[in-house]
Amino acid sequence: MKMIKKRHLSFREIAPNMVTSGNLLCGMLSLILSFHGKYVPAAWLVFFAVFFDFMDGRVARSLGGGSQFGMEFDSLADVVSFGVAPAFLMYVTSLQGFAGVTGGLVVCFFALCGALRLARFNVVHVPGPFQGLPIPAGGLFLASFVIAGFSLPSYVAAALAVTTGVLMISSVPYGNLKGLRKGNSNKKKFFFLGFVALALIVTLHTSAPLAAISIYVVSGLLHFDWGKWLSLQEEDPLKERV
Known part of the structure; x- marks a missing residue:
């Protein structure tokens, strides 16, 4: 008998x-x-999950320990933290009892779209902008309404959840910052974004996360590529000859 x-x-x-x-x-x-x-606190934990989602990739690259198992595990964690958790939060705060079981179906649709978005990313991801709204951004968008303290009418909450779900499974391009490194990023633009973020916190307080993530959500619809904008553009060789 062969031993494994x-x-x-x-x-x-x-x-x-x-x-x-x-x-x-x-x-x-x-x-x-x-x-x-x-x-x-439940909404803030969705934001804290982003830190771990960002750091696991950094740790894997720095140690050279990335694996197929790690990628699948990361996707499973993302489904819970940015799909199921924000969906349940939206349900208990705004959609519980909405039109019978409609509220429940709406948040199930959001979570399902998030899972489909992750599955598609794992199979057909190509370099460049993300195809569809990334699930962390979708989860943060829903959670940020709770942090802002907005009491959403049920029909508005349902429309937001459905629209966000559709954006996740769409082909709308969204800026990808994963390719940015110290050597190829524009520090001035990063400092400018830091200043804008600080201004949002000072002026909007708890609504600042909602404002920030809303800008990102809208930027995809406008086809604005954050990764390209924040990277150092190489000089056109034709210009150098002039």
């Missing part, structure tokens, strides 16, 4: 998945807090 040799995973392979676990933990805690009526 066990393979021990190295730290560089485990570390990124440990960070991804933080993403999943935030999503689960957000669901628990929503269930207990702690809506604002």
Whole structure:
């Protein structure tokens, strides 16, 4: 009988998945807090999940420990933190009891679109802008209404959830910042964005996250490429000869 040799995973392979676990933990805690009526902390946990979602890729690249397993695990965590958790939060705050089971169907549609968006990204992702609104942005968009303290009418909340879901599975191009590195990013534009973010926080307070994520959502509809705008553009060789 042939024995299967066990393979021990190295730290560089485990570390990124440990960070991804933080993403999943935030999503689960957000669901628990929503269930207990702690809506604002639940919404902030969706934002905290973005930190872990961003860092797991950075850790994987720095350690050279990225794997197919890690990519699949990251997608599963994203479904919970940016699909199910924001959908449930929107349901309990604005859509519970809306037109019978319609409110429940609406948030199920949002979560389903998020899962489809991730599956498509894993299979057909190509370099350049994202095709469709990324699921973290979709989840943050819904959660930011709770942080802002807006009491949305049920029909408005339903329209927002459905529209956001449609944008996730659409082919609308959205700026991709993953290709930016220290050597190819425009520092002046990053400082400008930092100044704008600070101004939003000072002037809008708890509505600042909603304003920021709304700008990103609208930018895709306008075909504005944030990745291209923030990168250092190479000089046209024809211009150098003039």
